[in-house]
Amino acid sequence: MAERVDALGLRTGKADRLLPALVAAQSFVAALALAGALAAAALAGDWRGETASALTVQVTSPNDPARDGSATRIAEVLTRLRDTPGVAAAHQLTPDELDALLRPWLGADAAALDLALPAVITARWTGGASAPLAAALDSVAPGTLVTTGAGWAGRVATLTASIRACAVAILVLVALVAAAAVAIATRARLALERGTIEIIHGLGALDSDIAGRFANRATALAAFGAAAGTVAALPVLAWLTALAAPFAAGIGAPPDLPSALLLALPALTPAAAVIGWGTTQVTVRRWLRGVA
Amino acid sequence: MVRFDDVWLTYRRAGPPGEGDPEVLRGLTFEIPAGGFRWLTGASGAGKTSVLRLMTMAVRPFRGRISLLGADVANVNRREAAFLRRRIGVVYQDFRLLNHLSVYDNVALPLRLARRAEADIREQVFDLLHWVGLLQKCHARPPALSGGEQQRVAIARAVVGRPKLLLADEPTGSLDEEQAERLMLLITALNQAGTTVVVATHSVALPRRYPAPRLRIADGRLLEEDIAGASGGG
Numbered sequence: 363m364a365e366r367v368d369a370l371g372l373r374t375g376k377a378d379r380l381l382p383a384l385v386a387a388q389s390f391v392a393a394l395a396l397a398g399a400l401a402a403a404a405l406a407g408d409w410r411g412e413t414a415s416a417l418t419v420q421v422t423s424p425n426d427p428a429r430d431g432s433a434t435r436i437a438e439v440l441t442r443l444r445d446t447p448g449v450a451a452a453h454q455l456t457p458d459e460l461d462a463l464l465r466p467w468l469g470a471d472a473a474a475l476d477l478a479l480p481a482v483i484t485a486r487w488t489g490g491a492s493a494p495l496a497a498a499l500d501s502v503a504p505g506t507l508v509t510t511g512a513g514w515a516g517r518v519a520t521l522t523a524s525i526r527a528c529a530v531a532i533l534v535l536v537a538l539v540a541a542a543a544v545a546i547a548t549r550a551r552l553a554l555e556r557g558t559i560e561i562i563h564g565l566g567a568l569d570s571d572i573a574g575r576f577a578n579r580a581t582a583l584a585a586f587g588a589a590a591g592t593v594a595a596l597p598v599l600a601w602l603t604a605l606a607a608p609f610a611a612g613i614g615a616p617p618d619l620p621s622a623l624l625l626a627l628p629a630l631t632p633a634a635a636v637i638g639w640g641t642t643q644v645t646v647r648r649w650l651r652g653v654a
Numbered sequence: 655m656v657r658f659d660d661v662w663l664t665y666r667r668a669g670p671p672g673e674g675d676p677e678v679l680r681g682l683t684f685e686i687p688a689g690g691f692r693w694l695t696g697a698s699g700a701g702k703t704s705v706l707r708l709m710t711m712a713v714r715p716f717r718g719r720i721s722l723l724g725a726d727v728a729n730v731n732r733r734e735a736a737f738l739r740r741r742i743g744v745v746y747q748d749f750r751l752l753n754h755l756s757v758y759d760n761v762a763l764p765l766r767l768a769r770r771a772e773a774d775i776r777e778q779v780f781d782l783l784h785w786v787g788l789l790q791k792c793h794a795r796p797p798a799l800s801g802g803e804q805q806r807v808a809i810a811r812a813v814v815g816r817p818k819l820l821l822a823d824e825p826t827g828s829l830d831e832e833q834a835e836r837l838m839l840l841i842t843a844l845n846q847a848g849t850t851v852v853v854a855t856h857s858v859a860l861p862r863r864y865p866a867p868r869l870r871i872a873d874g875r876l877l878e879e880d881i882a883g884a885s886g887g888g
Binding site for chain 2: 367558563564566568569570571650651
C-alpha cells in the first residue's frame with residue numbers, strides 16, 4: 363500500500379497496514395459466533411414451541427374394557443383427551459406408524475414379534491402441568507403413561523440459551539479485541555505522525571480535523587477487513603450448515619436459518635466500521651489532549 | 655491585544671507537582687496594544703522562547719493571566735484555542751516545516767486548515783513565494799533547501815494567513831544580510847498594516863537598526879520595558 367499524504371500533511375504511513383488483516387480475522391470469528399447465536403436461537407424457539415407442546419400417551423392393553431366397562435380403554439382415553447381443554451390434534455398411531463417408531467430398537471420385523479405393545483396417542487398440549495391429566499386418564503385406564511416434551515424442552519432451551527450467551531459473549535469479545543486493535547494501530551500511527559500533528563496543531567488544526575482524518579482511514583480499513591473476513595467465512599458457514607442439516611431436520615429446525623444468517627452477516631461490515639470510527643475518534647482526541 | 659499579568663511558568667519535573675519545578679518565567683507583566691511592535695530581547699536561555707510559547711498557547715502559565723487578541727487564554731476551550739491560533743502567525747527558530755510536503759504545500763497549510771478555496775490558496779501562496787524568492791523551488795522539499803531558504807518558507811507560512819499577531823523567534827538567524835533586510839521590511843509592512851508583531855532575538859544590532867519598543871528578559875524576569883524611541887506603534 364503506497365504512502366499518501368493528505369491536504370493537512372498527514373501520511374497514511376505503515377503503522378496501520380495490518381489493521382485490515384486483524385479486523386478480517388475478528389470478522390471471521392464474529393461470523394461464526396453470529397451463526398452459532400442464530401442457530402441456537404432458532405433451536406431454542408423450536409424446542410419452546412412444537413416440542414414442548416408434544417404430548418404422548420401410552421395405553422397398555424388398549425382393547426381391554428375401561429374401568430367403567432362402557433368402552434375399550436383406548437376409546438375411553440381418546441374420548442377423555444378430546445374432551446380435555448388444552449389438548450388438540452389427538453391422534454392414535456396406526457400400526458404402521460408404531461412399527462416405524464419401534465424399528466430403530468426392534469428391527470424391521472417388529473410386527474412379527476407379536477409383542478403386547480401399548481397403543482400410542484400423540485397430541486398437542488397447552489394445558490400446563492400434565493399431572494392432573496395423567497391422573498384422569500389413569501382413572502379410566504389404569505397404567506396409562508402420559509409424557510410431555512416440556513421437561514426435555516426446558517433442558518434443551520437452557521442449553522441453547524447457554525450456547526447463545528456464549529456466542530454473544532464471543533461477539534462482544536471480538537468487538538473489544540477489534541477496538542483494541544484499532545486503538546493500537548491508531549496510537550502507532552499517532553506516534554509516527556507526532557511531529558506533523560504538533561505542527562498543524564500549532565497552525566490551528568481542530569481536534570476534529572485531525573481525529574476525523576485518522577477516523578476516516580481507520581473506518582475504511584476496518585470496513586475492508588470486515589468485508590474480507592465475512593466473505594472468507596461464507597464457505598465455512600456453508601460447510602457447517604451442511605454438516606448440521608440432518609440434525610436440524612431431525613429436530614425440526616426452521617428452514618430459514620441460512621437466510622437469517624445471510625441477512626445478519628452484512629451487518630458485520632458497518633459494525634466494524636463504526637467500531638473503527640468510534641475507537642479512533644476517542645483515541646486521537648485523548649492523545650491530542652497530551653499535545654497541548 | 656496581548657497582555658501578560660503576573661505570569662509565571664514552570665516546566666514539570668517528575669515527582670509531585672510544584673515541588674522543585676524550575677521557574678522559567680517569573681511574574682511577567684506587560685501589554686502590547688493592537689498594531690504594536692515589540693522586540694523581545696535577552697540572552698539565550700533567558701526565557702524569550704517560553705514567552706512566545708505562552709503566546710501560541712503551546713504551554714499554559716503556572717500562575718497569572720494571559721489575554722490574546724481579546725481572549726482570556728484561561729477561558730478558551732480547545733476549539734476556540736485552535737481558531738485563535740489561526741489568527742497568530744509564528745516563525746519558529748527551528749522552522750518546523752513538514753519535510754514530506756513541498757514548499758508550496760507547506761505554505762498553503764494554514765489556508766487549507768481555514769478551508770479556503772484552492773484557487774485563492776494558489777494565488778496567495780504563489781504571491782508570497784515570489785516575494786520570498788522561492789517561486790522556482792515551490793515543488794522542492796524542505797530538506798533540499800538551505801537553512802536560509804527554509805527560514806523564508808517558514809516566514810511565508812507564518813504570514814500567508816494574514817495573522818493579527820505575528821510571533822517570530824530569531825527569524826533572521828539563518829538569513830544573510832539581504833534576506834534579513836527583506837524579512838524586516840515584510841515584518842514592518844505587516845505591522846504598518848495593523849498586525850501586532852513580537853520578534854524575539856538575542857541580537858543587539860537588529861533592534862538598533864529597526865528601533866521599536868523592547869521587552870528585555872533575563873533569568874525569566876522582565877528586566878525593563880523600554881518604550882522609548884518607538885517606531886512601530888504602541
